[in-house]
Amino acid sequence: MSSRNVMNKIRILAIETSCDETAAAVIGEENGQPVILSNIISSSVDLHSLTGGIVPEVASREQMRFIVPVVAEALNKSVADQFLISNSKFLIKSQNPKSEIQNSIKLLDDITHIAVTAGPGLIGSLLVGFNAAKTLAYAKDLPIIPINHIEGHIYSAGGGVSSKSKVQNSNQIQNLNIKSLDSRHSTAAHGLSEIEDLRGNDSHVSDFPLIVLTVSGGHTMLVLMKDHGKYEIIGAAIDDAVGEAYDKVARLLGLGYPGGPKISEFAQKFRDKFLISNSKFLNKSQKPKSQVSNSTIEFPRPIMKDGTFNFSFSGLKTAVLVLTKKIIAEKSLNNATEINLDTKQEIAAAFEEAVAEVLAFKLGRAVEKYLPKTVIFAGGVSANKYLVEGIKYKVISIDQNIKFLTPTREMSGDNAAMIGIAAYYHIARSDVSAWRNIKVDANMKLI
Ligand code: KG4
Ligand code: ZN
Numbered sequence: 001m002s003s004r005n006v007m008n009k010i011r012i013l014a015i016e017t018s019c020d021e022t023a024a025a026v027i028g029e030e031n032g033q034p035v036i037l038s039n040i041i042s043s044s045v046d047l048h049s050l051t052g053g054i055v056p057e058v059a060s061r062e063q064m065r066f067i068v069p070v071v072a073e074a075l076n077k078s079v080a081d082q083f084l085i086s087n088s089k090f091l092i093k094s095q096n097p098k099s100e101i102q103n104s105i106k107l108l109d110d111i112t113h114i115a116v117t118a119g120p121g122l123i124g125s126l127l128v129g130f131n132a133a134k135t136l137a138y139a140k141d142l143p144i145i146p147i148n149h150i151e152g153h154i155y156s157a158g159g160g161v162s163s164k165s166k167v168q169n170s171n172q173i174q175n176l177n178i179k180s181l182d183s184r185h186s187t188a189a190h191g192l193s194e195i196e197d198l199r200g201n202d203s204h205v206s207d208f209p210l211i212v213l214t215v216s217g218g219h220t221m222l223v224l225m226k227d228h229g230k231y232e233i234i235g236a237a238i239d240d241a242v243g244e245a246y247d248k249v250a251r252l253l254g255l256g257y258p259g260g261p262k263i264s265e266f267a268q269k270f271r272d273k274f275l276i277s278n279s280k281f282l283n284k285s286q287k288p289k290s291q292v293s294n295s296t297i298e299f300p301r302p303i304m305k306d307g308t309f310n311f312s313f314s315g316l317k318t319a320v321l322v323l324t325k326k327i328i329a330e331k332s333l334n335n336a337t338e339i340n341l342d343t344k345q346e347i348a349a350a351f352e353e354a355v356a357e358v359l360a361f362k363l364g365r366a367v368e369k370y371l372p373k374t375v376i377f378a379g380g381v382s383a384n385k386y387l388v389e390g391i392k393y394k395v396i397s398i399d400q401n402i403k404f405l406t407p408t409r410e411m412s413g414d415n416a417a418m419i420g421i422a423a424y425y426h427i428a429r430s431d432v433s434a435w436r437n438i439k440v441d442a443n444m445k446l447i
Contacts, residue, residue, distance in 0.1 A: 010034075010427055013111045013136065014420030015071065017129030018121025018149045019217075020044050020059040021413070022066040026078035026111075027159070027420035033204055034424035035160045038077035039410070039417040042066045049257045053247075060124035067132050072104035074416070079107060108140055113432065115416075115423030118146035119444030120218065130440045143432035145423040146439075149414075150446045151231075153214045153378045154223065155425070156418035157405035158205035205425075207373035207403055213363045213391065216379035217243035217258075222309045222366050223446070228425040231447045234366060235309025242355060243381045245313040249320050249351055253344050254337030264384045266348035270295070271386075297323065297350040304358050309366055316354055320347060356387050360394040367398050374403040383412040 010029040017023070025039040044062040048054045116133035119126060137144040210225040211234075220237035240248070243260055250259020255266065299319045302312040324336040324347070333339065339347075367375060375395045382388060392404050411418060426432060 012113045012420045014115040014416040015129040015133045016117045016416040016419045018117045022063045023416035024071040024074035025416035034421045036417045038074045040074045056122045063128040075104040075107040115145045119441040123442040134435045137435040145426045147419045151422045152418040155422040156407040156411045157376045159421035209372045210374040211372040212376040214379040215242045215381040237311045239314035263348045266345045267352040270345035270349035299354040356390045364394045377406045380413045
């Protein structure tokens with residue numbers, strides 16, 4: 001692929017709408033490797049927090065509103081000189097939508113492939129992105145690559161940055177506010193230099209065998225990869241996914257939706273009370289500290305030592321429920337939301353500790369058995385720094401030569417760049433389709 005001349009360089013427009021996000025990205029190619037040129041995400045999470053969870057029809061209606069502006073924005077941003085520097089205006093709010101639309105339409109001429117999430121996910125949501133992608137493939141006569149959402153998460157830790165991107169310092173990036181589509185939407189476009197800062201130069205998914213622990217609201221999986229596209233599921237959740245357990249425990253404690261970030265914030269507050277440094281798992285000698293040794297609460301580690309690579313988290317969630325019921329009865333409270341803040345933080349920390357230990361233990365066993373060259377921790381839950389540090393420590397303590405990859409904060413949740421990066425490797429092995437032949441599948445399996 002590196003012999004491709006400039007005119008034939010791969011340029012993928014990727015679309016992802018499997019859950020509540022409307023996302024589009026452009027992936028280019030440099031030195032035979034995929035590079036992220038733009039990555040636009042519009043989330044309706046604030047809307048869902050009002051109902052305590054995703055209402056599928058609300059999600060897909062919002063996606064219908066935003067799919068075209070988000071695609072146009074991804075195209076326009078892909079050629080911006082200073083990625084993220086200009087104050088982006090989505091077309092829906094733009095002062096001058098005509099010229100921005102025209103600009104994005106022209107940029108479609110440079111696209112060589114369309115990539116789209118084909119499943120798994122909410123069918124109404126998937127259909128929005130899928131139909132948009134199919135229509136673009138038809139109108140521009142382009143090959144299309146349907147991507148499994150979980151495969152996208154696997155590749156979220158890969159993908160480089162374009163050398164044309166100007167390096168800005170992270171302060172500059174943080175100060176740039178991409179305008180929201182409207183007050184209910186949070187929207188983000190992610191700076192290449194930020195990705196570069198966090199990833200270093202060696203973030204490509206390239207050294208096999210590789211083990212992926214991918215953990216989100218919908219799945220928990222340990223996957224062995226012997227090459228691009230060669231997946232073997234060695235373990236999976238037999239009941240609740242980790243993110244789902246976080247969300248349920250948060251709801252139980254009245255912390256709102258989505259629960260993952262809330263629980264991790266509460267857990268950190270508890271740990272902070274007993275730790276001087278902020279380094280959580282690691283002290284100066286790189287040895288993990290028992291951060292919750294000050295806690296009297298200890299939840300079970302379900303099926304941790306059953307000899308398989310499977311996971312079970314519904315018993316853990318039930319243990320939290322049983323404990324909260326006990327506290328409610330003992331203190332004559334009306335419900336769990338009345339439990340005091342300190343106790344909620346302690347429960348969150350004990351819950352997170354059980355999750356961290358189970359994930360690290362099972363992944364560690366897989367590493368010992370399969371001797372991978374690379375380990376990836378991905379999925380929405382990998383936004384959790386405490387889990388990342390614990391898991392990384394576990395892997396490196398087994399073999400410090402293992403390359404450990406995890407997505408940036410922005411790439412850990414659902415986004416289209418990961419779909420485009422996964423598609424890049426399909427293109428490399430000529431695994432592309434015609435728009436007539438692709439199908440959406442809400443229950444799509446990885447293999
Ligand atoms: O990958 P993702 O964005 O969507 C799915 O494919 O499900 O993952 C979303 C999940 C949610 O359950 C959310 O609570 C969880 O990821 N999550 C977290 C954190 N941030 C998001 N879980 C634990 N700690 C976090 N910091
Ligand atoms: Zn996801």
